[in-house]
Amino acid sequence: MTTLTAPPAGVPTEHTLGRNLPAYRQIMRSRLKTAATYRQNVFFLLAIVVVQIFILRKVWSALYQGQHTVDGLTLHAMLVYLTIANLQNWVFQDPTISMYMYDRIREGQVAFDLVRPAGFVPQMFAHLAGSSFATMLFALCALPLVALAGTLGAPASGSAFLLYLLSFVGGYVITALLTLIVGMVAFWTMEISGLTMLYYLVNQFFAGALVPITLFPGALRVLANLLPFQATTYAPVSIYVGRLTGADAWRAIGVQVVWVVLLTLCATAMWRRALHRVVVQGG
Amino acid sequence: MRVAWELEKASFRGQLEYRLNFVVLTVMGIAYQSSGIAFIWVVLHKFHSIAGWTFPDLAFLYALRLLAHAAWLVPFNQVDMLGYTIREGKFDRFLVRPLNPLVQVMTNRFQMNVVGDVVTAATLFGIAASIADVDFSPVHLLYLVLTVIGGGLAEGAVILAIASLNFRFLQTWAAQYLVDNIYLMFGSYPLKVFGATTSWILTWVLPVAFVAYIPSSVLLGRAGGLHVSPVIAWGAPAVGAVWFYCAYRIWRWQLRSYQSSGH
Numbered sequence: 001m002t003t004l005t006a007p008p009a010g011v012p013t014e015h016t017l018g019r020n021l022p023a024y025r026q027i028m029r030s031r032l033k034t035a036a037t038y039r040q041n042v043f044f045l046l047a048i049v050v051v052q053i054f055i056l057r058k059v060w061s062a063l064y065q066g067q068h069t070v071d072g073l074t075l076h077a078m079l080v081y082l083t084i085a086n087l088q089n090w091v092f093q094d095p096t097i098s099m100y101m102y103d104r105i106r107e108g109q110v111a112f113d114l115v116r117p118a119g120f121v122p123q124m125f126a127h128l129a130g131s132s133f134a135t136m137l138f139a140l141c142a143l144p145l146v147a148l149a150g151t152l153g154a155p156a157s158g159s160a161f162l163l164y165l166l167s168f169v170g171g172y173v174i175t176a177l178l179t180l181i182v183g184m185v186a187f188w189t190m191e192i193s194g195l196t197m198l199y200y201l202v203n204q205f206f207a208g209a210l211v212p213i214t215l216f217p218g219a220l221r222v223l224a225n226l227l228p229f230q231a232t233t234y235a236p237v238s239i240y241v242g243r244l245t246g247a248d249a250w251r252a253i254g255v256q257v258v259w260v261v262l263l264t265l266c267a268t269a270m271w272r273r274a275l276h277r278v279v280v281q282g283g
Numbered sequence: 284m285r286v287a288w289e290l291e292k293a294s295f296r297g298q299l300e301y302r303l304n305f306v307v308l309t310v311m312g313i314a315y316q317s318s319g320i321a322f323i324w325v326v327l328h329k330f331h332s333i334a335g336w337t338f339p340d341l342a343f344l345y346a347l348r349l350l351a352h353a354a355w356l357v358p359f360n361q362v363d364m365l366g367y368t369i370r371e372g373k374f375d376r377f378l379v380r381p382l383n384p385l386v387q388v389m390t391n392r393f394q395m396n397v398v399g400d401v402v403t404a405a406t407l408f409g410i411a412a413s414i415a416d417v418d419f420s421p422v423h424l425l426y427l428v429l430t431v432i433g434g435g436l437a438e439g440a441v442i443l444a445i446a447s448l449n450f451r452f453l454q455t456w457a458a459q460y461l462v463d464n465i466y467l468m469f470g471s472y473p474l475k476v477f478g479a480t481t482s483w484i485l486t487w488v489l490p491v492a493f494v495a496y497i498p499s500s501v502l503l504g505r506a507g508g509l510h511v512s513p514v515i516a517w518g519a520p521a522v523g524a525v526w527f528y529c530a531y532r533i534w535r536w537q538l539r540s541y542q543s544s545g546h
Binding site: 040041043044045047048051052054055058062063065070071176193194195197198201202204205210211215216217220 | 307308310311314315318321322325326328329330334397444456457458460461464465466469472476477478481
């Protein structure tokens with residue numbers, strides 16, 4: 001049993017990371033193939049997002065009712081915000097990875113993942129990266145449809161776009177860490193489908209994908225600001241449409257960095273404990 | 284009928300064995316169905332109304348849709364799992380037993396998140412009915428009961444028809460999920476928000492309007508602003524029944540092309 005726990009931690013050194021790169025690339029490639037095989041299903045899931053974007057456009061247009069700006073956003077900027085926020089959120093979210101982890105753990109195959117030279121956590125990140133890349137390609141193909149259902153527009157300025165790209169990466173890393181944490185819960189509960197769904201709903205709401213969190217009523221806004229979800233969607237997309245500029249934009253990116261550090265610590269601590277659980281289960 | 288009830292009870296008890304799962308799935312059902320009203324509540328804090336509908340009106344519309352949804356789910360929640368049942372080769376045994384295969388699908392394995400759906404529907408309806416301006420006359424009450432059943436049938440008919448395609452194509456869960464979401468997302472708002480064309484499609488191509496928008500307009504005294512005549516608005520429950528009858532015919536027709544996936 002001790003051999004199983006031999007790979008010491010989920011975070012490998014620079015050296016092993018380089019050596020295992022071909023393995024990660026292979027995982028990513030197989031993920032891409034899986035996504036291509038199930039493209040029919042992806043099409044339907046994408047259709048849901050497009051419908052949601054259409055509904056939000058119509059509902060928000062009805063809400064504005066001739067008002068020019070609400071909370072510093074024109075209707076046009078608001079619609080661009082909602083369109084990009086929902087598309088981006090869809091690209092980030094990947095329920096298949098936590099389900100994959102759950103299956104591996106429940107069926108005990110996680111033992112095989114653990115004895116591989118590549119660390120388990122990097123393996124999962126490789127799965128996630130491959131699958132996100134596929135989703136991103138689907139999203140790019142769907143852009144004309146998205147433009148029709150919602151409203152696409154140029155970023156507020158050139159610097160806004162560069163800051164957006166930076167913040168986009170931050171948002172993606174935070175989402176990936178959250179996905180990993182939700183997936184690791186399977187080591188303890190042996191049931192995860194309900195939790196995954198719950199996480200998806202909470203995330204969508206508190207990420208500000210339906211309503212920018214500055215429009216939340218008092219206490220709810222305070223709560224939203226304390227949670228990591230706003231840093232995944234609200235922050236980058238607000239930078240894109242020019243709602244957050246200059247020092248505010250940099251502060252939002254700083255908050256993202258803080259979340260990356262906190263969630264990495266949390267994931268590492270969970271992973272250490274999870275390893276012990278595997279031994280208990282196997283023994 | 285009695286056999287069906289006994290089977291349903293047994294499957295419900297079977298699921299109760301998994302306590303933690305039961306709690307998580309119930310909470311999820313509640314969260315899933317409340318998330319839409321949370322959005323409406325948040326935006327109406329900032330804005331006054333959506334297309335002339337205030338929060339009590341929208342809450343009533345939303346709750347009525349949930350009731351209809353629950354009316355469909357409680358007996359038919361297993362239809363969602365039909366694809367899985369077929370792929371696992373478990374459908375074969377339904378065909379050799381002397382009971383309508385659809386009834387056997389219904390009683391196969393109770394999905395616990397339905398409890399969350401029912402609890403949310405009942406709670407929200409109680410709240411919405413008390414804050415909205417609805418005149419609960421005997422005629423209205425009768426219409427309410429019929430429309431909840433009719434609305435459930437109007438939603439279920441489409442789900443059942445698509446699920447029937449499982450007999451040929453073996454996998455339709457994503458399509459069912461899309462339809463479920465279309466009912467959930469479009470069904471929660473006054474359809475006129477979406478413009479005339481979309482309203483027409485969601486009335487006559489997919490019967491989304493008959494689930495809650497048209498019935499709640501009638502009960503809230505807003506039938507005058509509808510895109511359909513009052514006769515059709517009052518006849519909404521019958522529309523659901525007609526749709527369901529057609530869907531059942533499709534089910535029977537597709538069942539004939541069933542091929543076992545083998546063991």
